[in-house]
Amino acid sequence: MTVPAPRDGAAADASTALKTDETVPAPPDETNGGEGPGDVVLRLTDVVKTFPGVRALDGVQLEVRAGEVHCLLGQNGAGKSTLIKTLAGVHRADGGEITWLGEPFAPATPQAAMRAGIATIYQELDLVDDLSVAENAFLGHEDSKLGFTRRRSTASRTREILARLGHAEIPPRQAVRSLPAAGKQVVSMARALSHEARLIVMDEPSAVLAHDEVENLFRIIRELTAQGIAVIYISHRLEEIREIGDRVTVLKDGRTTAANLPARGTPTRDLVSRMTGRTIEYVFPPRRPAEQRDPLLVVDGLGRTGEFADASLTVAPGEIVGIAGLVGSGRSELLETIFGARTADTGTVTLDGARITSVGRAVRNGMGMAPEERKSQALLLDEPVYKNMTLASFSNFAKVGFTDVAGERKAAEKTADALELRPRDVNRPIRTLSGGNQQKVVVGRWLLEDTKLLLLDEPTRGVDVGARAELYQVIHDLAERGVGVLLVSSEVPEVLGLADRVLVMREGRIIHEAAAGDIDEDAVLDMIMAGSLTTESILEGEPA
Amino acid sequence: MTTQTAPPEAPIKQQRRKLDENTLRNLGLVGVLVLLIVVGIITKPDLYSDPTWVKNNFLTILQQASAIGVVTVGMTFVIIGGGIDLSVGAIIALAGVWATTLATQSYGAGGMIFTALVVGIAVGLVNGVLISYGKLVPFIATLAMLVAARGLAAQISGKQTQVSANDFINSLASERLLGIPLLVWILFLVVAAGWVLLNRTTFGRRTVAVGGNPEAARLAGINVKRHTLLLYALSGLCCGIGAIMLTSQATSAQAAMANLYELDAIAAAIIGGTLLSGGRGTIVGALFGVLVFSTITNLFAINNLSTEVQNMVKGAIIVLAVLIQQFRYKSLTQLFKR
Numbered sequence: 073m074t075v076p077a078p079r080d081g082a083a084a085d086a087s088t089a090l091k092t093d094e095t096v097p098a099p100p101d102e103t104n105g106g107e108g109p110g111d112v113v114l115r116l117t118d119v120v121k122t123f124p125g126v127r128a129l130d131g132v133q134l135e136v137r138a139g140e141v142h143c144l145l146g147q148n149g150a151g152k153s154t155l156i157k158t159l160a161g162v163h164r165a166d167g168g169e170i171t172w173l174g175e176p177f178a179p180a181t182p183q184a185a186m187r188a189g190i191a192t193i194y195q196e197l198d199l200v201d202d203l204s205v206a207e208n209a210f211l212g213h214e215d216s217k218l219g220f221t222r223r224r225s226t227a228s229r230t231r232e233i234l235a236r237l238g239h240a241e242i243p244p245r246q247a248v249r250s251l252p253a254a255g256k257q258v259v260s261m262a263r264a265l266s267h268e269a270r271l272i273v274m275d276e277p278s279a280v281l282a283h284d285e286v287e288n289l290f291r292i293i294r295e296l297t298a299q300g301i302a303v304i305y306i307s308h309r310l311e312e313i314r315e316i317g318d319r320v321t322v323l324k325d326g327r328t329t330a331a332n333l334p335a336r337g338t339p340t341r342d343l344v345s346r347m348t349g350r351t352i353e354y355v356f357p358p359r360r361p362a363e364q365r366d367p368l369l370v371v372d373g374l375g376r377t378g379e380f381a382d383a384s385l386t387v388a389p390g391e392i393v394g395i396a397g398l399v400g401s402g403r404s405e406l407l408e409t410i411f412g413a414r415t416a417d418t419g420t421v422t423l424d425g426a427r428i429t430s431v432g433r434a435v436r437n438g439m440g441m442a443p444e445e446r447k448s449q450a451l452l453l454d455e456p457v458y459k460n461m462t463l464a465s466f467s468n469f470a471k472v473g474f475t476d477v478a479g480e481r482k483a484a485e486k487t488a489d490a491l492e493l494r495p496r497d498v499n500r501p502i503r504t505l506s507g508g509n510q511q512k513v514v515v516g517r518w519l520l521e522d523t524k525l526l527l528l529d530e531p532t533r534g535v536d537v538g539a540r541a542e543l544y545q546v547i548h549d550l551a552e553r554g555v556g557v558l559l560v561s562s563e564v565p566e567v568l569g570l571a572d573r574v575l576v577m578r579e580g581r582i583i584h585e586a587a588a589g590d591i592d593e594d595a596v597l598d599m600i601m602a603g604s605l606t607t608e609s610i611l612e613g614e615p616a
Numbered sequence: 617m618t619t620q621t622a623p624p625e626a627p628i629k630q631q632r633r634k635l636d637e638n639t640l641r642n643l644g645l646v647g648v649l650v651l652l653i654v655v656g657i658i659t660k661p662d663l664y665s666d667p668t669w670v671k672n673n674f675l676t677i678l679q680q681a682s683a684i685g686v687v688t689v690g691m692t693f694v695i696i697g698g699g700i701d702l703s704v705g706a707i708i709a710l711a712g713v714w715a716t717t718l719a720t721q722s723y724g725a726g727g728m729i730f731t732a733l734v735v736g737i738a739v740g741l742v743n744g745v746l747i748s749y750g751k752l753v754p755f756i757a758t759l760a761m762l763v764a765a766r767g768l769a770a771q772i773s774g775k776q777t778q779v780s781a782n783d784f785i786n787s788l789a790s791e792r793l794l795g796i797p798l799l800v801w802i803l804f805l806v807v808a809a810g811w812v813l814l815n816r817t818t819f820g821r822r823t824v825a826v827g828g829n830p831e832a833a834r835l836a837g838i839n840v841k842r843h844t845l846l847l848y849a850l851s852g853l854c855c856g857i858g859a860i861m862l863t864s865q866a867t868s869a870q871a872a873m874a875n876l877y878e879l880d881a882i883a884a885a886i887i888g889g890t891l892l893s894g895g896r897g898t899i900v901g902a903l904f905g906v907l908v909f910s911t912i913t914n915l916f917a918i919n920n921l922s923t924e925v926q927n928m929v930k931g932a933i934i935v936l937a938v939l940i941q942q943f944r945y946k947s948l949t950q951l952f953k954r
Contacts, residue, residue, distance in 0.1 A: 183837040198832035200825045202896045207821055212836030214818045221818055 113138050113302050114159075114177075114190075114271060119168035121154055121326075128154040130326035131168070136271065141293060141303045143313045143335055146323035147347050147563070147597070152306055155323070156273045159304075160192040161185035173270075183212075191264030192273040195280075199248050199256055206230035206244035209262040233262045236299075237292050254285040261292065272296065273304045278312055279400050290316050308398050310340060310601050322346040340598060348564075348593045356541075356569035357548040365389055368556045369439075369525050371410055374419035379405040380580035383419070387525060387556040392547065394571030394588070395560045396596050402580040403560045404444055407527050410434075410558070411441045423525060435464065440518030442511070444529040444560075450514045451502055457513055458484035458498040464517050487516045491546055508532075508539020515546055525556040532566060544570055564596045576600060638898050641889045645904035652911045659919055673914065675797060679789070681910035682803040683708075683861040684880050685903060688888075689810040690854030691881040692902045696814070697847040698827035698894030699754040703743060704855050705877035706765035711735040711859035712869035713769040716778040725784035732863075733856040739765055740852020744845035762878070770871035777870040780863050788864040799861050806857065811899045823847065828895025883930070884909060887937040908933070 114136040121129035129151050136142045146152050157163045159170075161179030170177045172188060179185035185192070199208050206226045207214075215226045230244040239258050242251070248259055257277060264272050274293075278286045293303055293316055307313060313320060317335030321328060322343060329346040367386035375381040380402030387393045397403040408414045410421050412434040421428040426437045434441075443449035451460055461484040484498045491512040495505075502510055511531060518526055531547070532540045547570060551557055561567050567574055568588055576584040576599045584591075584599055657664045664670055687704050694701045714720065715732040723730075739761065746757040780786055788798045814820035825833040826843050834840050858877075863869045884905030890897030909930065916926040 181837075182835050186837070198829065198835050200828040200832055200895070202824050202828050203821060211821070211825055211833070212838050214821060216818045219817050219819060221816060221821060223816070 110140075111138050112136070113173055115169075115171040116155075117169040117171075119155075119158065119165045119170060121151075121158055121163055122166050128326055129158070129165070131328070132323065132326065133328040133331050134321050135332060136302050136304060138270070138302050139297045139300045140318040141297055141305050141316050141335075143317035143320045144304060144306045144323065145313065145320055145343060145347060150323040150347070151326040152323060153275070154326075156192060156275055156304070156306070159185065159190055159271075159273060186267045186269075189268060189270040190273065191267055191269035191271070193257070193260045193264060193275065193277060195275045199259060201249040202247060204245045204247055205234075205242055205251070205259050205262070208248050208259050209233065209244075209266045211263070213267070229266070230262060233265045234258070236265065236295070237261055238288075238295060239292075253280040254288060257281070257289065258292070261296075269301065271302045271304065273306075275306050276308070277305070278307055278309065286312070308601050310343065324348075341594070344594050344597050344601070348597055357545050365391070368424055369410070369558065370420075370422045372420050372422070374406065374409060374416050374421065376405060376409060376414060376417050380409075380577075381418075383582055385558075385575060385582065385585075387558050389524070389554045389556050390551050391573065392551050392557040392559060392571045393573045393575065394567035395558070395575045395577055395582075396562075396564050396567045396600060397560070397577030398562060398600055401577045401600070403577050404529055406577070407441070407529050407558065407560055408443075411439060411527055413441075435521075438522055438524035439527065440464065440521060440523040440525070441527040442514045442518075442529065442531060444533070446507070446510060446514060446533070451510060453503040454501050456499045457488070457493070457502050457505070460502045460513050461487055461498065461517055462520060464521055483520055487519050490519065490549075491516045492542060506539065508535040508543060511535055511539075511543060512546060515543070515550075519550070523555055525558065526550060528557060528559045530561055531559065532561070532563070564593050564600070568593060568596065638889060638901065642898075642901055642904055645888070645901065645908060648908055649904070649911055652908070652915055656915050656918065659915075663918060673918070675800065677907070677910050677914045678800045678803070679797050679865075680913065681906045682797075682799040683858040683865070683874075684877060684884070684910070685803045685906040686806045686854050686861065687851075687858045687874075687877055688881045688884045688902045688906050689806055689899060690851035691878075692810070692885045692888070692890050692897050692899060693814070693823060694754075694847050694851045695882070695885055695890050695892060696827045696894060696897040697823045697844060698830065699747065699844065699847065700758065700882065700892075701740075701743065701848060701851045702755065702758040702878045703739070703761035703765055704851065704858075704881055705874040706762045706769070707736055707739045707852055707855035708859045708862060708874035708877060709769040709869075709871050710739060710765040710772075711856045712863045712873055713773045713778060713871055715859060716780050716863060716869040717772065721780070721782060725782050728780075728782060728785060728863075729860055732859045733853060736852040736854070736856025736859065737849050738852070740849040740855070741845065743852070744848035747848065748841040748844040766871055773869075773871050775871060777868050779868045785860065785864050786867045788861065789867075799864065802857070802861060806854065807899060807903050814899055819843075819846075824895060826894075880906075880909060883934045883937075887934070892938075 112135055114134070116132055116134040119129055119132040119134075120127070132151065132155055134142075134144075134155075144152050144155070154163060158165050159179075161182045161184050164178060164180070172190070177188065179188060179190070182192075200211065203211065206223075206229075209230050210226055215222045215229065227244040231240065234240055234242050234244070237258055239255075242255060242258065248256060251259065257280065261272070277289060281289060290312075293305070297303060305313070305317060313335055320330075320333045320335050320338065320343065322330040322333070324347055330343075333343070365388040368389045368391075369385075369387040371383060371385045374383040383406050385393065395403050395406070405414065409416050410428070412421070412428050412430040412432075415429075423434070423437045423439055426433070428434045428437065428439065452463070458481050462480045481498060485496075487493075488496050488498055493505075493509055493512055493516075502513060505513070515526070515528070515531070528547070532543060535543060547557060547559070559567065559571060568591070571588050574586055574588050574591060574596065575582050576596055578600055663673075687708070691701055691704060711732040714735045715728040720728055720731050743754075743758055743761055746752045747754050750757070788802070791798050793801055814823065822833065822838050822843055825836065825838060826840050826847075830840055833843075858874070859869070862873055866873070885897065885902045886892060886905070887908060888898060888901030888903070888905035890902065912929060912933070913926060916923070916929075
């Protein structure tokens with residue numbers, strides 16, 4: 073069913089005229105609540121959800137019909153997760169209207185949403201590894217009599233559901249632990265069906281799957297929709313949306329920027345342009361003139377099976393190199409391998425002539441890293457700021473094995489000044505600091521060492537706008553001092569604004585390299601997500 | 617893609633069917649038991665040539681395993697549910713002492729059993745409330761209970777040994793049914809009930825869910841806090857039963873009874889394949905774990921070796937068992953990462 077796409081015109085018009093009637097083409101069947109395919113089952117009007125300091129949803133419109141696959145598209149932080157959690161009963165909307173099957177809908181708990189017929193399959197599958205397939209499918213609403221589980225009927229009901237999903241070959245009594253990721257996903261869907269779900273929300277279901285398994289997933293989705301079940305499908309991969317989706321709604325900064333675009337007919341350029349051009353102002357320090365220097369870090373042909381392959385890059389002293397890529401593109405794995413935290417299968421990492429094969433060597437040779445999971449990978453949350461600051465260097469302060477607390481404090485205070493840490497009290501437990509200031513400490517830790525190269529993984533995640541600008545300044549100051557910086561971020565504007573040179577990563581490979589000034593957000597996003605139109609759009613893209 | 621009925625295209629890859637991990641471990645434990653008996657035969661061939669002695673010795677091993685076995689069943693549930701109960705020995709002492717006060721004994725066997733069970737459940741409930749609603753770490757809450765309950769037991773008994781004058785209670789250890797001591801029957805009953813509870817009821821299934829993935833359990837609508845509370849109450853109940861059994865064996869109770877039972881019970885559960893981090897474990901394995909310890913004790917006794925040597929061997933066995941378990945768990949998780 074390939075409908076010839078109306079080139080540019082129609083779709084673009086529909087979405088520029090947003091917030092008018094065209095956003096939600098008023099269906100005539102709203103009152104009858106009928107069951108025929110194509111009836112609107114879910115409608116969101118101006119939904120708002122505020123968290124302290126953030127307006128995560130700021131007027132979302134969404135309309136889902138029975139038996140359709142409705143795709144949600146948007147950059148990280150656009151509000152997709154908040155939206156599906158609101159539907160799943162994890163969050164409650166502050167404003168706007170949600171209508172489900174013709175009735176107002178505001179689930180207070182995940183169970184209430186389930187009972188109403190909305191099932192959510194989260195990215196990290198919420199299964200219990202040591203229970204069987206059938207036990208997981210019916211967890212929380214077991215088929216039982218007087219507390220005794222009815223194993224036979226549970227198994228046969230599960231078998232029925234699995235057959236419906238086209239996976240009758242999975243034995244209901246097999247432990248979930250022994251299933252591959254694709255099998256676990258089938259079990260998650262079986263759980264959704266065991267609740268008689270009429271809408272299944274799938275959050276990046278293909279992220280954990282290999283290519284042939286994605287085909288399987290699509291076949292299941294087609295069977296579900298043929299039974300009249302509606303599916304909300306979230307994915308960053310445009311080709312998937314083209315293949316499985318019926319309509320697309322695009323979110324940006326918590327707002328619907330385009331609703332109900334045809335999934336197949338809308339040109340990629342149009343979709344991407346709805347997602348980009350963020351309204352949040354990024355304040356980047358002015359770019360310094362580039363100077364040519366010999367590379368400090370040389371990564372040559374680095375690869376790890378199943379994660380990334382053939383990655384080669386260089387970073388010169390004082391240079392900021394940014395890697396743009398989605399979660400799952402292998403970017404964090406690449407960074408951790410460069411740092412020696414993962415063992416490379418192929419290739420080499422050289423820093424200033426020294427081979428890096430372990431974290432110990434990396435640190436001794438002047439490499440530092442601020443990992444993605446700040447709280448779990450980088451901080452001792454209950455310890456004071458100064459101890460966190462000197463974590464990588466406290467042996468420099470120690471005398472014959474005894475720590476020199478006064479010396480540590482003094483050094484930490486100096487760094488705190490340089491970082492404009494707020495509050496500046498280095499004796500406070502780091503838990504009490506804001507995300508941005510915690511991140512400053514993580515970065516500042518390496519200022520105390522003679523760090524030559526700093527690896528930053530999502531440095532501004534969970535950091536508010538004001539602190540972001542300060543962090544950017546800190547990163548720039550480091551580069552001024554001759555430190556090389558290699559930075560990973562899923563926020564394209566950040567990479568473009570901060571880095572001197574940009575590498576684009578997709579599905580484990582570095583697919584493009586350019587000076588930051590020679591490439592724009594649309595082009596990068598296009599490469600990250602679709603890949604198909606890359607060359608075209610780079611060539612046609614606005615001259616920088 | 618022309619027909620409506622789409623046949624499964626790429627079936628989900630099945631893991632190679634191997635012997636089930638639990639069966640494998642249980643076979644290993646049976647092997648250890650056989651090995652211990654062989655060592656016994658080699659070191660004391662004269663004793664083992666007497667069939668009546670062999671039979672009676674076998675029953676002695678079972679009888680000595682009975683009380684700790686019952687406690688281990690409760691402990692296994694708590695550990696599978698993601699917790700730990702360090703207070704089991706202390707609960708037994710408190711329940712045993714409370715059940716053998718003169719006042720309680722005046723109500724007869726029924727009163728004594730009732731008291732022991734109620735005290736056990738009550739202390740378990742206190743543990744559970746502190747842990748699930750007071751948000752105390754299980755280790756700390758039950759460690760505090762370990763100290764407090766023994767203190768209360770000493771207070772009640774006035775540090776005296778309280779003799780049980782009840783014939784029915786005392787007969788549990790001395791009488792036999794079908795040639796098997798009553799205490800051993802109780803052990804079998806509790807193990808059987810524990811197995812059914814873990815493997816055939818919603819309670820057991822939810823225990824695995826709560827210990828294995830609390831967030832998934834919560835999202836599936838399971839009341840994780842209440843379930844945790846019930847797990848500690850169950851452990852307390854098992855301690856109450858154990859208190860009666862120990863009292864019957866010694867025909868007395870005192871504040872120092874069931875010393876270090878928490879260690880034996882945890883060790884037996886772990887050797888039996890219960891994961892200390894929760895979410896996995898078996899009742900049958902736990903029973904084998906108890907039997908291994910009890911057989912070792914017996915082996916040392918018939919060879920007149922000191923309890924000091926025995927404790928050292930026990931410690932070595934625990935470390936070895938956990939090392940093996942960790943090694944296997946690691947290699948398993950690595951397999952799945954690939």
